[in-house]
Amino acid sequence: MDISPEPRVTETSVRFAAFNAYLNRPQEGALIADLKSPDTIQGQKVAEIIQRIAPDILLLSEFDYDENGDALRLFQESYLAHGHNGAAPVIYPYTYIAPSNTGLASGRDLDRDGVATMEPGSRAYGGDAYGYGEFPGQYAFVLLSKYPIDATGARTFQTFLWKDMPGALLPDDPATNEPADWYGADALKAFRLSSKNHWDVPVIINGERVHVLASHPTPPSFDGEEDRNGKRNHDEIRFWADYIAGDPDGYIYDDKGARGGLPKGERFVIMGDLNADPHDAGAVPGAIGQLLTSPLVSDAPFPTSAGGAAQAKLQGGANVSHQGDPAEDTADFGDDPETGVGNLHLDYVLFSKTGLRENNSGVFWPAPDEPHYDLVGSGFPVESSDHRLVWRDLQIVRD
Template sequence: MVLPAAAEPLRVATWHVEMQRRGPGLLLRDILAGEDPDVAAVVDVIAHVSPDILLLTGFDWDLKLAAARALETRLATAGAGYPHLFALPSNAGLATGLDMDGDGRTGGPRDAQGYGWFAGQGAMVLLSRLPIDSVKVRDFSDLLWADLAWGRPPMVDGQPFPSPQAQAALRLSSTGHWDVPVILPDGGRLHLLCFAATTPVFDGPEDANGLRNHDEIALWSVYLDGGLGPPPEDAVVVMGNANLDTSDGEGRQTAIRDLIGHARLQDPRPHSAGGTEAAVAQGGANTGHAGDPALDTADWSDDPAPGNLRVSYVLPDRALTVTDAGVFWPVAGAPLRPLVEGEGLPRHRLVWVDLDVPG
């Protein structure tokens, strides 16, 4: 793949905003009311960083994208409009009618295709200033985990966990896996490989969540290797919440290491001074960690485990030129510090990468 010499700057970002509510329509209500500090902080952060393309994870989905459109209206008012919105129905909260976690009951949030109290809770939405080629979108969200030859669904005593029926019905994606092409200024395409993986904890010795997290991340390596049909010939960017650190915390870390090390991808290593400061100033948030705290994207310092971790990623194609990258995490005393501290504000940080794309 050879890109033209002429290029234009493009800022691509992802953020796990934790804007999920306990019932359908409540997020829309809160955005429209204009009184929630977490909504205001999200708007202010996005307006400040001003990415051209932004994948929000942990954002409630609704059929007409009413909540996403309400947020975009707030952003436009703040000078950061996004004329193109995209989201597909999510596996999060999608009812199965089966006992999916082996607790002997049905109808709970862990009995859905992906954790959620209602359909679309904690889903994904893509905001873009570039047009989206919706006709060429590929959605892998309905792939059944047990049907994937390379997948490793959990087994206990040689039997599918929690039951053959449940495992046969379970999709790999806990939220979604999308290949979304956006149209570049020169008419070419940039493929955004968007996802949000389940957490690798909150399970039992069968390691159901750990195995699923591994395979959700591995799906993109399989796709880029041609295992799900021809991969994009155009440049790609893998982006989203992998819920997995490369070296610290729980989970099967080979998955994210293999993805970062894929021959088609590069790791710009977005960083912040705030992440480094938090590891030192908050009394052991990263005690025993091997990773660089400057790369952390989630502030879990208020919990003795797992500490602050790098869990959100933007991994561009090696054919693209990276000019800058960062994590929005202001240090203490900085003017924008209040946007990342305070009760109810997201614990995750926005991750951005600046690219040169064909102009």
């Protein structure tokens, strides 16, 4: 494979994209095994979507972690480096990976089923891990870039403890009088805020620094009346609101022990599946609003697609009662009004109001009468992913 050491210099804009690519597998090592061969149909469709949009900087979520980066290397070599159905190959000379809390044993009974499950490979194990995962690194995320990544300047927040956030929305056990006691003191001593990881990864674009702020907050579901996952989701999003504000409450520390938030005036792009729709389904009200109402975040309109609007109509069910504009949806979930949440707006590329300007944006979700509809289909079965790629073309503005 020919990987050029030089980044491609775009004329004016840089395309940032977030794609929950569904490249997670049920067992450790299974993704590597899949990607060794170029024949995995789902991998081919994910690769073709990436090739059709050709982002310059791409965050792929639900991509199982391995410490050598073999899965990511194989995905580039066996899938992205080969054009699919006439699309041009895309190659990313720069990548960044880091460990994820998903599937790391906490040694505690975090799901409160009576046992601290330590043996990987079950739902019970996932429920007691620092973040839900049935083996270490399941559902992690990876960053790919055509521009150089300042890995030594990157900060990660994998080990930041939830209890160290002032005013954290710690869940309450409604069966007791004591407040905020769903997790006991011993659990809170170990409980990490980030269900996967939170990264600040600087990318150098024509000499200018842009901070990619990547995370994948836990879904606000799979819990009970205490809403422990909804509250964690809210605070995982809050972390970025406080971080971009420069950490006014002075609580943030990274995995190397360095304190503080983003210095004032730095450019940033918050990317990922944030698992919070502005209007619909189970997030704590205002969860994503913590970022959307921040004076530091651009209020450029959300990216949209014709396919999101078309599928909400075709699929009906839970979508009928949604308040959000279906053209802004980025995930195609089950629509049964009893058991499903419908299609949601969960994936974001949000950028700093200063230092960046948007030229274009979109969600890769073709309508049935548009080209490449076969890459997304009608929701079930899943053709590529249950999420859609979201992108924005951003131009560096020098003050």
